[in-house]
Amino acid sequence: xxxxxxxxxxxxxxAAVLAQKFSHAGYIxxxxxxxxxxxxxxxxxxxxxxxxxxxxxxxxxxxxxxRIKSTFDGVIVFYTSHESxxxxxxxxxxxxxxxxxxxxxSQILIERxxxxxxxxxxxxxxxxxxxxxxxxxxxxxxxxxxGQPISLSESEFEILFYLAQHHDQVITREQFxxxxxxxxxxxxxxxxxxxISRIKDKLSRAGANKTLIKSVRGKGYMLLSDEC
Numbered sequence: 001x002x003x004x005x006x007x008x009x010x011x012x013x014x015a016a017v018l019a020q021k022f023s024h025a026g027y028i029x030x031x032x033x034x035x036x037x038x039x040x041x042x043x044x045x046x047x048x049x050x051x052x053x054x055x056x057x058x059x060x061x062x063x064x065x066x067r068i069k070s071t072f073d074g075v076i077v078f079y080t081s082h083e084s085x086x087x088x089x090x091x092x093x094x095x096x097x098x099x100x101x102x103x104x105x106s107q108i109l110i111e112r113x114x115x116x117x118x119x120x121x122x123x124x125x126x127x128x129x130x131x132x133x134x135x136x137x138x139x140x141x142x143x144x145x146x147g148q149p150i151s152l153s154e155s156e157f158e159i160l161f162y163l164a165q166h167h168d169q170v171i172t173r174e175q176f177x178x179x180x181x182x183x184x185x186x187x188x189x190x191x192x193x194x195x196i197s198r199i200k201d202k203l204s205r206a207g208a209n210k211t212l213i214k215s216v217r218g219k220g221y222m223l224l225s226d227e228c
Contacts, residue, residue: 002026002028002083003026003027003049003117004027004028004030004045004046004049005022005027005028005029005048005049005050005051005113006014006029006031006038006041006042006045006050006051007029007031007032007051007195008031008035008037008041008050008051008052008053008061008064008175009031009056009079010033010034010055010056010057011052011117012033012051012111013052014075014102015031015033016031017106018051018106018109019031020052021051021106021107021110021131022110025114025200026106026143030047032044032128033056033057034056034057034059034061035057035058035060035061035064036059036067036178036182037144038050038059038064038067039068039178039179039180040180041177042068043161043162044155045211045212046127046138048074048075048078048117048120049075049076049117050068050072050075051077051079051109052064052065052076052078052079053078053079053080054078054080054082054087055080055081055082061080062090062091064219065094067179068088069095071165071166073086073119074099074120075097075098075111075113076095076096076097076108077097077098077100077113078091078096078098078099078100079099079100079106079109080099080101080102081103082190083102084228085102087099088137093194098112098114098116098117103175111209117197127139127171129161129164130220131164131167131223132225133145133146134164134208135162136157136160137162138161141154141157143157143160145203145206145207145208146206146207147207148207150206151202152169152199152202153198155191156195156199157194159176159180159195159196159199160199160223162176162179162180162224163213163221163222164223167224167225168222168225169221169222170219170220170222171220171221171222173193174215175220175221176192176220177192196221197217199215200212211224
């Protein structure tokens with residue numbers, strides 16, 4: 001099965017060239033051109049590797065790295081024109097698997113990605129989340145609690161899956177809209193809260209503790225793993 005690559009690069013020519021070369025090397029490729037699009041693309045495409053430009057608009061490569069490194073279990077490679085020892089040291093210290101400078105032949109990037117992916121332990125499917133007795137599968141929007149299937153709308157599933165991915169962390173409305181919807185929260189819509197209410201009701205009817213999804217006043221919501 002071909003491995004999937006997400007290229008986060010705002011220069012359209014560079015992105016197209018990389019996509020073509022990685023495709024010829026046998027990878028399935030997807031492209032985003034802004035940092036705030038990366039999380040949603042990971043959720044949608046489940047890549048094995050993210051090639052990340054540091055100088056992305058909206059969110060730069062370092063900001064994206066901070067947002068994804070706790071939940072994305074694939075390979076992350078910085079690909080940048082900002083060539084310096086300081087940048088290389090900083091990138092590796094912050095948790096990227098490798099950094100390749102754009103002054104080098106792009107084949108070096110391809111070979112580094114190949115090596116990293118071949119040495120990776122068997123990767124847990126990123127479209128599957130298990131939090132104790134709660135299980136979700138993003139490919140078919142399947143949800144089960146204590147062995148009991150739960151029917152969720154598309155919006156309800158997206159919210160619950162994201163909360164489960166980031167369990168025991170407070171998720172704000174702003175964070176969810178940007179990561180999953182790809183848009184900024186307008187500060188007025190109550191659809192997120194209404195969906196949370198429906199999710200809690202459905203989980204409760206399936207036997208979940210009422211405190212499974214906790215409201216954090218003035219911030220957002222959190223799924224508590226020890227309540228599953």
